[in-house]
Amino acid sequence: MKNIKLLLGTAIAGALFLTSCKGNENNEPTNNSDISVSREMVAELTAPPHVPTPIGRRKAKKLKVNMEILEQEGELTDGVRYNYWTFGGSVPGSFIRTRVGDEVEFTLSNHPDNKLPHNIDLHAVTGPGGGAESSFVAPGFEKTFSFKTLNPGLFVYHCATAPVGMHIANGMYGLILVEPEGGLPPVDKEYYIMQGDFYTKGKNGERGLQPFDMQKAVDENADYVVFNGSVDGLTGDNAITAKVGETVRLYVGNGGPNLVSSFHVIGEIFDKVYVEGGDLINENIQTTLIPAGGAAIVEFRVDVPGSLVLVDHSIFRAFNKGALGILNVEGEENKKIYSGELREGIYLPEGPGIQSMPTTDEIVESEVPAKSMEEQMKFGKQVYMQTCFACHQGEGQGIANAFPPLAKSDYLNADVDRAISAVVHGLSGEITVNGNKYNSVMTRQMISSEEVANVLTYVYNSWGNNGTVVTKEMVEKVKNK
Ligand code: HEC
Ligand SMILES: [Cu+2]
8 A cells, every 4th residue: 555655656756757857858958067167176086985075065166086097916806816907096996976067177197007098988978988089098198188967876987998898897997976966865874886797817716817818708707796896895804884773875886897787785675776876766675787887876774783795696696706795784683673693694505705616516726825824824714704704704603503603612623623524525414512502504615625724724723712733634634534
């Protein structure tokens, strides 16, 4: 009943809107080009997941945007290096925040150390190539062009230098927000997230510096699909945060180059979605589609504490290719809204990070063995955060009645071979850990002997455990039993 009323309300509002539109059919789109600008200011640019200060009530201005292109090596996932091409040194590139009527004076500088010419096509621009033609710039040069923001909304920008797909695949995309007159309604937290697909010569997880693979890109066969430029771009230290009761607004873009995102937050419902980043507001949405080269603004209030999990709900991308992020919500439980423990722990049977391929696939032995205890702890932590974390939790505390603790676990500390076996062969049936019974299944973890040794060494040397050091040889022995 309520819904019908709502629908009717929307229909009536829609009809009104249409008629009012007709009233000024001619001056409606040109309106914003008549907004006069007063004074000049330099735009604040931010790296993801942050966004610049809201526009609020500020008047239209001449807004100077200074963007530097940097080609730089970075980490796509643990041990996997990639030569990123960036707008402003991050993937996605710096967030640009404007309002309708701003006169943007855009200076694009191509760092002298770069190897290639680049340019920028901003979807917020009305003009040839979205600025691409006027901004084409060789290494060691800069170009300035200007445009007026006519349409409010959230827009993608990207490099449009041939081969365009390759420039985008290497990370050359970002978002520009054009706020309406008076600004967007205030919220408590705002974040910047962008999905992208990556194509590497080596297969998923293969270590070393990985060159771009043109054929895989043409075939749309992505090795990685990630948020904010890398597999851990939005997890661990990069996770975003909010407090119970706060309203959260996410500016979500999709750089592609190929894949469309089915953007979803596990454990939340979007109260509002600005569909495709435009004026249309949809309400009570579970998953919103974000096209390659498109964006959406989503808003929700966080009501209960826990870790919300951001995914591309084309779900193998989330669990096997990296399209997974975390929003940590702190605050008081609200049993009226949700009664259980951290619900996403149970929903994520495969773990939050990159998962190895099914058992039919060979386990790739990593080539770079840990050279010291310190390195073993470091590599081990990486494996833990990718593979074990979702079930056994960040501090090894587990989840009551579902996943046993690894912290101070008597089961773990009593028998190292048994612990190795749990990881390499899997574990099922009733076990007792610290006096509590668990009767569940842990599947065989598809990681190399080296990684098993590292992760168990990390576990044994964390959270009050007995300090056992596990070697690759010990793992192989259990494997070959
Ligand atoms: C999909 C969830 C899941 C993942 C991922 C997972 N485990 Fe487990 N783990 C379990 C469950 C469930 C049990 C208990 C199995 C049972 O009831 O027989 C368990 C049991 C264990 C135990 C023995 C019990 C204890 O608490 O000491 C160890 C050790 C262990 N896991 C280590 C790991 C390590 C190391 C990783 C990462 C490489 C990992 N697990 C990944 C679910 C998981
Ligand atoms: Cu480029």
